[in-house]
Amino acid sequence: MNLPPAWRSLATLPSLLLLLTGCGDAPEPDTEDDAAPVVEVAPEPETPAPPPWIEEDVAIRSGAVITSLLQDQGLDYSDALAVVQSAIEIHDLARIRAGESVTVRKDTNDGSFLGLVYPLDRFEERRLVVMRDEAGGFEALEEARAVTRVPTPVVGQVEGSLWATGMNMGLSAENLVHLAGIFEWEIDFNTQIRPGDRFRLMVEDIQDAETGEHLRFDSILAAEYETHTGTSFLGIRYEDKEEKVGYFNAEGLASRKMFLKSPLKFSRVSSKFGSRYHPVLKKWRAHKGTDYAAGSGTPVRAIGRGTVAFKGTKGGYGRHVRVKHGGKYASSYSHLSRYAVSSGQVVEQGEVIGYVGSSGLATGPHLHFEFYVNNGQVDFLRQQFPRSEPIDASERADFEAVRDTILPELEAIPWPAAAVADADAQPAEDLQ
Numbered sequence: 056m057n058l059p060p061a062w063r064s065l066a067t068l069p070s071l072l073l074l075l076t077g078c079g080d081a082p083e084p085d086t087e088d089d090a091a092p093v094v095e096v097a098p099e100p101e102t103p104a105p106p107p108w109i110e111e112d113v114a115i116r117s118g119a120v121i122t123s124l125l126q127d128q129g130l131d132y133s134d135a136l137a138v139v140q141s142a143i144e145i146h147d148l149a150r151i152r153a154g155e156s157v158t159v160r161k162d163t164n165d166g167s168f169l170g171l172v173y174p175l176d177r178f179e180e181r182r183l184v185v186m187r188d189e190a191g192g193f194e195a196l197e198e199a200r201a202v203t204r205v206p207t208p209v210v211g212q213v214e215g216s217l218w219a220t221g222m223n224m225g226l227s228a229e230n231l232v233h234l235a236g237i238f239e240w241e242i243d244f245n246t247q248i249r250p251g252d253r254f255r256l257m258v259e260d261i262q263d264a265e266t267g268e269h270l271r272f273d274s275i276l277a278a279e280y281e282t283h284t285g286t287s288f289l290g291i292r293y294e295d296k297e298e299k300v301g302y303f304n305a306e307g308l309a310s311r312k313m314f315l316k317s318p319l320k321f322s323r324v325s326s327k328f329g330s331r332y333h334p335v336l337k338k339w340r341a342h343k344g345t346d347y348a349a350g351s352g353t354p355v356r357a358i359g360r361g362t363v364a365f366k367g368t369k370g371g372y373g374r375h376v377r378v379k380h381g382g383k384y385a386s387s388y389s390h391l392s393r394y395a396v397s398s399g400q401v402v403e404q405g406e407v408i409g410y411v412g413s414s415g416l417a418t419g420p421h422l423h424f425e426f427y428v429n430n431g432q433v434d435f436l437r438q439q440f441p442r443s444e445p446i447d448a449s450e451r452a453d454f455e456a457v458r459d460t461i462l463p464e465l466e467a468i469p470w471p472a473a474a475v476a477d478a479d480a481q482p483a484e485d486l487q
């Protein structure tokens with residue numbers, strides 16, 4: 056059985072009902088009413104009739120395809136093809152691989168094939184249903200599962216990596232990338248995450264509307280990240296009138312800043328700003344930048360919007376790109392293997408300007424990154440840039456209404472107890 060539990064329970068419910076109501080091979084008249092003492096029988100309350108089929112999960116055998124599965128179910132080859140053909144606009148059933156399952160619907164009386172059900176996404180919110188139609192052919196439709204979105208508290212404390220911590224709490228990779236994205240301008244999630252950091256979230260829980268079953272977590276409505284040193288960052292989700300989503304602190308300042316915390320998405324700092332023994336020149340000299348270790352070909356991002364002021368080979372820097380950010384700031388990227396921009400070009404924050412390499416005076420592939428204030432190099436890792444953009448005046452009232460709803464809920468989430476060495480820490484749902 057490859058189907059996740061949520062789907063399985065949905066699939067087996069009708070057949071369970073059938074068993075309980077005694078629909079066997081030969082339908083029997085309901086004798087219960089006859090046996091009961093005859094009293095005035097009120098009109099029976101409408102109970103939804105169980106569907107006239109039994110559902111069964113069937114896996115595709117190794118080396119087999121959907122048509123052979125359908126033939127195993129008693130269809131002839133042309134009917135099997137007709138099933139596939141009927142669904143082709145919704146999903147190509149021929150692409151289902153060995154080991155995957157479909158749910159087959161069989162006639163409760165003779166066990167003949169009536170149709171099939173196949174989930175269309177991994178969260179089982181949409182599914183394909185193919186049923187025999189009255190003309191003896193097959194008809195396919197896409198069914199959407201009714202879901203509700205319930206704001207739900209989630210709290211965690213980093214043990215090991217943020218990744219492992221989040222996964223243990225039931226957050227998906229998408230959720231964690233999203234969480235890191237909210238604070239990308241304030242925390243370098245590659246280099247600054249430490250055990251003891253903690254975070255709490257109000258996150259949309261997508262639940263089955265009928266059973267209330269948890270399917271997945273979706274949008275982060277509000278998040279607070281507190282580092283092990285006690286510095287705290289807040290992001291409140293706000294979707295403006297043009298449906299643009301941003302995160303803001305309680306004062307309505309956007310978490311987006313003038314500069315990213317790192318020119319590389321995934322990396323580690325291998326050499327900091329200051330003096331060091333130069334491995335190629337074999338002497339002590341000032342290191343007026345930050346080195347990031349990364350494989351050759353890793354994309355290098357402009358840390359902020361600006362204009363490419365220089366692109367070309369420059370002595371020990373090798374292939375070098377310098378970006379001017381207004382009149383005061385500039386950034387440069389060296390030892391590149393190749394360029395992705397041209398001189399004079401305007402680049403957006405996060406746009407790839409080139410790729411990591413080892414051109415110039417470099418022992419191996421890495422990015423040498425410099426940051427300039429008024430044309431002098433400064434230690435980029437020590438810069439504090441204030442949140443810049445306040446929320447638009449025309450959006451402020453709406454934002455404050457959102458904030459005043461979600462912030463008290465976020466702040467009501469209790470932090471985990473100080474010593475959470477226990478591997479069986481409470482799942483977030485229990486804290487509700």
Ligand SMILES: [Zn+2]
Pocket residue numbers: 326342344345346422423424
């Ligand atoms: Zn360097």
